[in-house]
Amino acid sequence: MSLVQRVLLIWFFSLGFLIMLVLKLDSKIHSNWFLIFLPVWAFDAILILMLVARMAGRCKQALSPRDGQRDLRRTAWYLVALLLKLAFCLALCSRLEKLTDVWLSVVCIPLWTLLVGALVELGYSVFHYRRD
Secondary structure (H helix, E strand, C coil): CCHHHHHHHHHHHHHHHHHHHHHHHCCCCCCCHHHHCHHHHHHHHHHHHHHHHHHHHHHHCCCCHHHHHHHHHHHHHHHHHHHHHHHHHHHHHHHHCCCCCCCHHHHCHHHHHHHHHHHHHHHHHHHCCCCC
């Protein structure tokens, strides 16, 4: 998928989600919160399929063990981060629909875990030095 296609895909899904969110918050539509987040989950499903395909392709190729393992580890982190985002969205929707009666701090645990992991990944990519 080219860069222009990815940008347009992100733009359309974000626009659809924001339009539905504004209509829900203005009480113009009385839809389920799970349906409001549907564009976000559709985009996440596409990203998960792309990441799994990339990981499967990397495992099949005969790459050098060090570079291939680091790249595979980074792709696995992207997959875990996407699943954490998905868990946060599901927990948030279940709280907004009043399906579960949990504290908001419990709902935000996947988001906080994602942010801490992103900080660790950023620190690793900035301060990592290569040993030759």
